[in-house]
Amino acid sequence: MxxxxxxxxxxxxxxxxxxxxxxxxxxxxxxxxxxxxxxxxxxxxxxxxFFFLPEYRATQGRDSVYKVYDQIKRAGPDLLIPPPPHLDDEKGALRVLRHNDASQEDPHVLDDRAKLKAKIEQDEQFKVLEKPDTSANDRKSSSSTSRSNGVHQQQIGQPDGSAVNAVSEQKIVTVPAALRDHYPVITGGEPADQETRERRDTIKQMMKHAWEGYEKYAWGKNELRPISRQPHSGSVFNTLPIGATILDGLDTLYIMGLHDEFDKARDWVINDLHLDDMYSDASVFEVNIRFVGGLLACFALTGDVLFRNKAQEIADKLLPAFNTPTGIPNALVNFKTGASKNYAWANGGSILSEFGTLHLEFAYLSDVTGNPIYRNKVDHIRQFLRTLDKPKGLYPNYLNPKTGKWGQHHISMGALGDSFYEYLLKAWIQSNKEDDEARQLFDDSMQAVMQNMLQKSAGGLTYFAELKFDRLEHKMDHLACFSGGLFALAAKTLKNDLSEKYMDVAEKITNTCHESYDRTAVKLGPEAFRFSDSLEARALKMNEKQYLLRPEVIESYFIMYRLTKDQKYREWGWEAAKALDKYCRVPGGYSGLKNVYNEETGLDDVQQSFFLAETLKYLYLLFSDDNLISLDDWVLNTEAHPLPIKTVNPYYRETPM
Incomplete structure (x- = not known):
């Protein structure tokens, strides 16, 4: 002054x-x-x-200064902090990276290291199997060392034997010695004969084409409009910024060996998936099967804890939907406020296929995080359903979460019902056949379904009709075509009095679904098809004639081939692959069709995320050796995300509670 x-x-x-x-x-x-x-x-x-304002960050592209800073920040521990000691891969001795020779160091430091070595040797019997030996897999060296939350991770997919992995947040896991030599193949699986190899390579190129279109025109958005070459905002996720195609397609990229694409997608999950930015309602069912399931599959396949942590973060956003008088979750939840509700058109009811399709992901999430809340939620759903009376032993598609009473008695193996039955069987398989309650519920419900809904047409085609208040509607959804594979799995995983009947149904249903494809002009099946005196396996209404890039028929081809080795299922799958490339491929990706009975049909201009997660993955596995995602080691969720089978699969990565 x-x-x-x-x-x-x-x-x-x-x-x-x-x-x-x-x-x-x-x-x-x-x-x-x-x-x-x-x-x-x-x-x-x-x-x-300049670096930290959210507004600045949100407005910058992928190559922003913030990203450069983020790389520096994640490299910080290596630049500023001496690396932690770890076990030498060859000798098992303690090896510490340092600047000076040990003979010149402070004896107190050497004494501390000796104590640390003794501690590690004492605990050696509890080594962490965070990243099993995958030396059979041809992991490309292009993947950089993964870092999650500043914690050093070994290169994704590279072998590390059973050495302790220095991940501080991962609890100690005891791995049975008998499992250490059994590492399922998670990439590779190249077939022996040239024709099958060429077909598989074609499917891989289809995946690259679909992914490149999404990456170029809709990166970070939910889905792609491949003709308009812009993001699609009319999907089940609307404008929710959750990158549906990325989260849904990650494990397909990894299994196919598209590691450059996988690494870029993983970077997006690290840097750009921010759940707190999401204000609109989201489907509990869709978020679970696509995103929680997809991320958990990537965690199982790679051991990268980033995927487990993101899956848990998303699942936590779904938990408020369970806050109902019965514990049956509502269909929709707001990620920001936690408010939940059901669809207005469902008359206040929750949908069987939605609240019944949570068990695989939630049970596995509890096992890998050590938090029992997720498993408790889905176990409660099952226990509540057991207390209810079921008309003719059947499960109606609607249940009121407030009153605990069934809604209208509409029963279906397709939309609204389908994956509830699937998860009863697969929960039993996932548990290494220890969840006997799930298997019993499956067998009981399938006997009721076969008795009341299984039909045969005048032309000899077997199908599942829908049941509405004791009245059969002779219509079968494309969605219901997954049941061919489901019944085959049921037949092959347990030899009992029902096994022969199950396999007979599996073969006949898969044949009927193939007929629904073969009787169209484009050799791709309709959204639904009907049976009457004048109509067999053919759509009647205009909205039933569309093909939405759905996977269910190909899913059954894949499972039937794996379990029977009948070559016709590969041939049927190849017919579908050629039809996809001929009628659905456009310069920007792949589009659904408006009318499968007209070769000049219009395109719907939507590349569904499940096309990458399911349709192309099932085709790729169909033309791969059986050891690639073996059905003895893995169970695929309803979105085709592979989850490991407990005890028999060392990739299960369970964390003690």
Whole structure:
């Protein structure tokens, strides 16, 4: 302040023309120091603002300064902190990276290291199988070392034997010695004969084409409009910024060996998947099967804890939907507020196929996180259903979560019912056949379905009709065509009095679904098909004639081939693959069809995320050796995301609770 302010010393009046005293010079030196510190602080604030403001980050592209900073930040532990000790891969001795030779170090430091070595040797029997030996897999070296939350991870997919992995947040896991030599194949699986190899390579190229279109025109959005070459905002996720195609397609990329694409998608999950930015309602069912399931599959396949942590983060956003009087979750939940509700058109009811298709993911999530809340939620659903009376032993498609009463008695093996039955069987398989309750519920429900809904047409085709208040509607959804594979799995996984009947149904249903494809102009099946005196396996209404890139028929081809080795299922799958490339491929990706009975049909301009997650994955596995995602080691969720079978599969990666 000036002298008139009464703050400066009295000698300030001698400034003009008078020599400045030693005291004044000292004051000016301090003033310059303070000014320098103020300017330095201001610069740091501006620097920090430049990097950290959310508004700035949100407006920048993939190559922003923030991303550069993020790379520096994640490299920080290596730059600033000495690396942790770890076991030598060859000798098992303690090996510490250091600048100086051990002989020159402080003896106290050497003593501490000796104690640490003794501790590790003492605990060696509890080694973590975080990343099993995958030496049989041809993992490309292009993948960079993975880092999750600043914690060092070994290169994804590379072998590391059974050495302790230095992941501080992973609890100690005891792996039975008998499992250490049994590592399922998760990439590779190249077939022996040339024709099958060429077909499989074609499917891989189809995946690359679909992915490149999405990456170029809709990156980070949910789905692609391949003709318009822009994002699709009319999917079940609307504009929810959750990258549906990325989360749904990640494991397909990995299994096919498309590791550059996989690594870029993983980077998006790290840097751009922010759940707190999501304000709209989301489907509990769709989020679970596509995103929680997809991320857990990637965790199982790679051991990268990033995927497990993101799956848990998303699942936590779904938990408020379970806060109902019965514990039956509502269909929709708001990620921001936690408010949940059911669809207005469902008359207040929750949908069987939705609340019944949570068990695989939630049970596995509890096992790999050590948190029982997820398994408890889905176990409660099953226990509640057991207390209810079921008309003719059947499960209606609607259940009121407030009153605990069934809605209208509409029963279906297709839409609204389908995957509930699937998860009863697969929960039993996932548990290594220990969840006997799930298997019993499956067998009981399938006997009721076969008795009341299984029909044969005048032309000899077997199908599942729908049941509405004791009245049969002779219509079968494309969605219901998964049941061919389901019944085959039921037949092959347990030899009992029903096994022969199950396999007979499996073969006949799969044949009927193939007929629904073969009787169209484009050799791809309709959304639904009917049976009457004048109609067999053919759509009647216009909205039934569309093909939405659905996977269910090909899913049954895949399972039937794996279990029977009948070559016709590969041939049928190849027919479908050629039809997809001929009628659905466009320069920007793949589109659904509006009318499968017209070769000049229009395209719907939507590349569904499940086309990459399911349709192309099932085709790829159909033309791969059986050891690639073996059905002895893995169970695929209803979105085709592979989850490991407990105890028999060392990729299960269970964490003690």
């Amino acid at each position: 000036s002298a008139s302010g009464g703050i400066l010393p009295t000698y300030s009046r001698y400034v003009n023309g008078a020599p400045i005293s030693f005291t004044r010079r000292s004051f000016r030196a301090r003033e310059r120091t303070v000014l320098f510190l103020v300017l330095l602080t201001f610069g740091l604030v501006c620097f920090g603002t």
